[in-house]
Amino acid sequence: MLEVRNIHKSFADREVLKGVDLRVNKGDVVTILGRSGSGKTTFLRCINFLENADQGTMTLDQETFELAHVSCQDKIRIRRKTAFVFQNYNLFRNKTALENVTEGLIIARKMPKDQAVETAFQALEKVGLRDRAEAYPHQLSGGQQQRIGIARAIATQPELILFDEPTSALDPELIGEVLQVMKQLAQEGMTMLIVTHEMNFARQVSSQVLFMDEGVIVEQNPPDLFFDAPQQVQTQQFLKTLR
Numbered sequence: 191m192l193e194v195r196n197i198h199k200s201f202a203d204r205e206v207l208k209g210v211d212l213r214v215n216k217g218d219v220v221t222i223l224g225r226s227g228s229g230k231t232t233f234l235r236c237i238n239f240l241e242n243a244d245q246g247t248m249t250l251d252q253e254t255f256e257l258a259h260v261s262c263q264d265k266i267r268i269r270r271k272t273a274f275v276f277q278n279y280n281l282f283r284n285k286t287a288l289e290n291v292t293e294g295l296i297i298a299r300k301m302p303k304d305q306a307v308e309t310a311f312q313a314l315e316k317v318g319l320r321d322r323a324e325a326y327p328h329q330l331s332g333g334q335q336q337r338i339g340i341a342r343a344i345a346t347q348p349e350l351i352l353f354d355e356p357t358s359a360l361d362p363e364l365i366g367e368v369l370q371v372m373k374q375l376a377q378e379g380m381t382m383l384i385v386t387h388e389m390n391f392a393r394q395v396s397s398q399v400l401f402m403d404e405g406v407i408v409e410q411n412p413p414d415l416f417f418d419a420p421q422q423v424q425t426q427q428f429l430k431t432l433r
């Protein structure tokens with residue numbers, strides 16, 4: 191469904207991604223682990239054109255693009271197939287939960303308002319927040335705000351959701367409710383690419399776990415193998431630091 195090959199990205203003279211390859215099949219839940227600064231977020235952002243890669247190709251639904259030369263129209267088209275869930279939720283502070291979900295549907299997707307509202311209510315229902323539709327972000331907990339962020343992603347009916355450390359801004363007691371929603375999405379077959387530091391979640395939910403180190407993927411395996419018998423020294427050292 192999605193294949194990226196040889197992605198490179200530098201900021202000034204610092205090369206952050208040094209040739210990253212990834213293949214995600216429909217229904218896969220792929221988690222990306224790695225130390226702070228290893229390039230995980232940059233990689234995710236390059237897939238969604240929040241950053242422009244310097245080099246590499248992306249194949250999505252049998253169409254292949256040279257990432258350094260994607261037209262604005264193609265970027266919009268590719269973006270519509272994906273949705274991004276941000277670490278800090280990125281909600282409009284002056285809009286209700288419902289409006290946060292409908293905004294993109296009405297403005298970017300040109301969906302009629304009635305249909306957008308119905309779609310948004312379904313998405314809010316899915317994350318357990320239909321009854322908070324009229325609340326503003328400041329009236330919601332961090333966990334609830336992130337669930338609105340996930341509802342906004344689901345509502346666009348993406349083929350793939352990219353999650354960038356979705357629970358790392360949350361107090362520990364609020365993490366579970368967000369992971370629960372993500373687990374439910376995974377069980378329903380949603381294709382997901384997730385940067386996370388939640389090891390138990392990665393073990394329970396992933397179909398593949400990737401370890402990124404200094405801008406390259408050094409190991410990729412199903413979760414049992416990844417956690418119980420890591421093959422690469424870098425992965426072994428990383429997992430040891432967590433014990």
Ligand code: ATP
Pocket residue numbers: 201206224225226227228229230231232233
């Ligand atoms: P973390 O787990 O801490 O979020 P990460 O693995 O996601 O780390 P990135 O956020 O991708 O790492 O950052 C990789 C490197 O690129 C870091 O050294 C960071 O400072 C640098 N970097 C990221 N974005 C930019 C930017 N817009 N401009 C300059 N440098 C950047």
